[in-house]
Amino acid sequence: MKLLAFGKIAEIIGKQEIEIENFPNTDILVGYLQQQYPALKDLKFSIAIDKKQVNGNVSITTGAEVALLPPFSGG
Amino acid sequence: MDRFERQYILPGFGPASQQKLRKTSVLIIGAGGLGCPALLYLSAAGIGKIGIIDGDLVSLSNLNRQVLFGKEDLGKNKAESAAEIIQKKYDDIEVEAIPYFLTKENILGIIQNYDLILDGSDNFPTRYLVNDACLIAGKPLVFGAIYQHEGQVAIFNAKGPHSINYRDLYPIPPSAREVPNCNEIGVLGVLPGIIGTWMAAECIKYLTGYGDSLEDKMLFYDLLNHNSYQVQLAKNQDSNQSRPKNHSELQEMDYQDFCGLSTQTDWEAALSFLKNANQSVLVDVREHGEQPELDDVEHLQIPLADLPNSRSQLASFQNILLFCQSGSRSLKAVDMLKSQFPDKNIQSVEGGIIRYFGDLK
Incomplete structure (x- = not known):
């Protein structure tokens, strides 16, 4: 699956786009990412699968595109 | 046209x-x-x-x-x-x-x-x-x-x-x-x-x-x-x-x-914050000459009454930590500065200088 990251999340992961193995659902994906990148634990973000925002724990189909969307405040 | x-x-x-x-x-x-x-x-x-x-x-x-x-x-x-x-x-x-x-x-x-x-x-x-x-x-x-x-x-x-x-x-x-x-x-x-x-x-x-x-x-x-x-x-x-x-x-x-911007903090958090965060400043809002003085931590001294005119001194800092004798004037100071700088992180150090010497020394 493809993982897209924005803002500070991309900074922490070091890339805006990475290919990773498939994860069955968003909770497991986020848990894995937090383990790989502990700084993510302190961040709030929303998740989109194939460009649609999802809430709660949602299953991820094989080959889906998952985007991690942090809030920005600057103006 | x-x-x-x-x-x-x-x-x-x-x-x-x-x-x-x-x-x-x-x-x-x-x-x-x-x-x-x-x-x-x-x-x-x-x-x-x-x-x-x-x-x-x-x-x-x-x-x-x-x-x-x-x-x-x-x-x-x-x-x-x-x-x-x-x-x-x-x-x-x-x-x-x-x-x-x-x-x-x-x-x-x-x-x-x-x-x-x-x-x-x-x-x-x-x-x-x-x-x-x-x-x-x-x-x-x-x-x-x-x-x-x-x-x-x-x-x-x-x-x-x-x-x-x-x-x-x-x-x-x-x-x-x-x-x-x-x-x-x-x-x-x-x-x-x-x-x-x-x-x-x-x-x-x-x-x-x-x-x-x-x-x-x-x-x-x-x-x-x-x-x-x-x-x-x-x-x-x-x-x-x-x-x-x-x-x-x-x-x-x-x-x-x-949004996690509580108006009060303690000395331990304040001192570690000053060490780790850029653009941070500690300000003594007591009158000049009030004792005891804080002599081992870098800070500015701006008495409460002068705060409304101290915009230029503080404008470049994103985190402003305020202390006084016991922590009540510095709370007032938070309110005064919040109205001038709503986007800054402004906190009063609980217990003031008394707590600093009482707890840490």
């Missing part, structure tokens, strides 16, 4: 759309990096009435992106300066300057006078306040925000409670320290120029029905590679949890606290 001819001859736009703009009022929150370009284009497009609210003063470091202002505007209120500049350019629209910051006390009274709200503010407490007030008042909200080289734009609350609002996306606010703003980490002026212009475009499209607006969608943009990414937003059952639903609930909200 009039000054709008080039847009009403546009196929799909037409005189009827121009008429709609003429009859519409838009409130621009913040005459900053986003608000300046939005204001320029909305006034040029012929929005009938534009309000500009901002309690901040123009400073030198604003000028790379707040393109309405120049050297002669330094030290002037942003809303008043912006209104004057726009009114001079166009005498056929109404421009209202509101030269103070939005608060939970004044926001509902202000936004009820406008059809559409454009949020170009620069901090999370204000963003949640604006979102919640727009929901209570039933006002559509054009949202835009930036972070380093990226931006996001959306239209919230376009059709009342069934529409998406900011809390559907972020029901739990990030702490202000989690996401620094451009005062802290910098920004190229063109990025808010682009995002603010997109916000103006979304206002015009939403008001006239021209094209597809970003209603219930969020558009992400990256200046470095011109990547954009559009996400369809979805209702979130968590969004109502701590949202004020009416005027009196709004008055009970503490948006600073809600």
Whole structure:
């Protein structure tokens, strides 16, 4: 699956786009990412699968595109 | 011919759309990096009435992106300066300057006078306040925000409670320290120029029905590679949890606290914060000569009564930690400074200097 990251999340992961193995659902994906990148634990973000925002724990189909969307405040 | 001819001859736009703009009022929150370009284009497009609210003063470091202002505007209120500049350019629209910051006390009274709200503010407490007030008042909200080289734009609350609002996306606010703003980490002026212009475009499209607006969608943009990414937003059952639903609930909200900006801290946290965070300062707000003195930590001394005149000394710091003898004057000082610097992290150190020598020494 493809993982897209924005803002500070991309900074922490070091890339805006990475290919990773498939994860069955968003909770497991986020848990894995937090383990790989502990700084993510302190961040709030929303998740989109194939460009649609999802809430709660949602299953991820094989080959889906998952985007991690942090809030920005600057103006 | 009039000054709008080039847009009403546009196929799909037409005189009827121009008429709609003429009859519409838009409130621009913040005459900053986003608000300046939005204001320029909305006034040029012929929005009938534009309000500009901002309690901040123009400073030198604003000028790379707040393109309405120049050297002669330094030290002037942003809303008043912006209104004057726009009114001079166009005498056929109404421009209202509101030269103070939005608060939970004044926001509902202000936004009820406008059809559409454009949020170009620069901090999370204000963003949640604006979102919640727009929901209570039933006002559509054009949202835009930036972070380093990226931006996001959306239209919230376009059709009342069934529409998406900011809390559907972020029901739990990030702490202000989690996401620094451009005062802290910098920004190229063109990025808010682009995002603010997109916000103006979304206002015009939403008001006239021209094209597809970003209603219930969020558009992400990256200046470095011109990547954009559009996400369809979805209702979130968590969004109502701590949202004020009416005027009196709004008055009970503490948006600073809600966004993790509590007004008090202890010495241990304050000292470690000073060590680790850039642009931080410790300030003694006691009178000169009060004992004991804090002699082993770098700090400024600005007595409480002088705080209102100390803007220039403090403006460059993002984190301001205040202490006094026992912690009560410094709490007052937090309130005084918050009204001058709503986007800064300002905290009083509990127990003051007495606690410092009592606990740590």
